Amino acid sequence: MSAPLYRLKAELFKTLGHPVRIRVLELLCEREHGVAELLRDTGVEPAYLSQQLAVLRRANMVVARREGTAVHYALTSPQVAELLTVARSILSGVLAGQADLLADLRAATPRTPTR
Numbered sequence: 001m002s003a004p005l006y007r008l009k010a011e012l013f014k015t016l017g018h019p020v021r022i023r024v025l026e027l028l029c030e031r032e033h034g035v036a037e038l039l040r041d042t043g044v045e046p047a048y049l050s051q052q053l054a055v056l057r058r059a060n061m062v063v064a065r066r067e068g069t070a071v072h073y074a075l076t077s078p079q080v081a082e083l084l085t086v087a088r089s090i091l092s093g094v095l096a097g098q099a100d101l102l103a104d105l106r107a108a109t110p111r112t113p114t115r
Contacts, residue, residue, distance in 0.1 A: 012059065018052065020042055021055060024038060024053065028075045029080070031074075032072050032073065032074040033072065035073070036070070053073065061080055062074065
């Protein structure tokens, strides 16, 4: 018996639930990157980046290509980039709503008298 779709979706979102993995995916949305570039642009240690790339490979979100001694990574599908774009859009809406709420709170805050 196969796993229910909601469990598979939860696993996908768990994979996306790490800042370094999100940063790697954002970089790969632009173009293929070598490991050296990913190290420079993420600012993490090589072993840590390797762990995060392994998680993304297991989830079939990225693919590795070896060129001599260099390893290059790319997204497996443009839909990964679309997913990140949708997430950005959702966050923009949430943050805009919070900014409106903050403005309302500031407008409603009584002023303390000065002595």
